[in-house]
Amino acid sequence: QVQLVESGGGLVQAGDSLRLSCAASGRTFITTGMGWFRQAPGKEREFVSGINWSGGNTYYADSVKGRFTISRDNAKNTVYLQMNSLKPEDTAVYYCVATGRYNHATQANDYDYWGQGTQVTVSS
Numbered sequence: 001q002v003q004l005v006e007s008g009g010g011l012v013q014a015g016d017s018l019r020l021s022c023a024a025s026g027r028t029f030i031t032t033g034m035g036w037f038r039q040a041p042g043k044e045r046e047f048v049s050g051i052n053w054s055g056g057n058t059y060y061a062d063s064v065k066g067r068f069t070i071s072r073d074n075a076k077n078t079v080y081l082q083m084n085s086l087k088p089e090d091t092a093v094y095y096c097v098a099t100g101r102y103n104h105a106t107q108a109n110d111y112d113y114w115g116q117g118t119q120v121t122v123s124s
Contacts, residue, residue, distance in 0.1 A: 002026045002113040004096045009118030012086055016122070020081040022096030022115060030100040034072065034079045037108060038092035038120075045108055048094070049081060052103040059104065064090075086122045093117040 008020040024031065035050030049060045049070040058070050069082040079096060097111035105111060 002028055002031060002098050002100075004098060004113055004115035006094065006096045006115045006118040009094060009120045011121045011123065014087055014122055014124050016086050017082070017084045018086065018120060020083065020094055020096075020118060020120075022079045022081075024077040024079070024096075024098060028077050028098075031098045031113075032100055032103045033105055034096070034098045035105070035111070036070065036079075036081050037095045037097055037111075038090075039095070039117075040089075040092040043092075045095070047106045047108070050105060051079065057104060059106070061106075083120070086120075088122045088124045091120060091122050093119050 003025045005023045033052050036048040037045050038048050039045040047061055051058045051070045051072055055072045067085045072079045095117045096115040098113040099111045102110050
């Protein structure tokens, strides 16, 4: 099993930045990919960004491309999501995810492990 704990969410104004962190523990050696999803009230959960084990392959949803940056520090078993130029439509609960089956995945069913989520609220 892999446990994921997110941190770094909060309330910010439009245009501000936030950095989310996801600390992984347990059998982290089985993970081939990690990423972030988000879910806004009344909306379906959506893919935000993903990264493979080495960090050499990163990918993003079109809605965040150019504003968000995903990275990882394997020595710390931590994945980060740097979010710049935040918009009110970025308001959501952000979930850290991990998979042991894929190194590139954008579907929720591709991920086996989920964190508890951290709230990001962007005011206009």
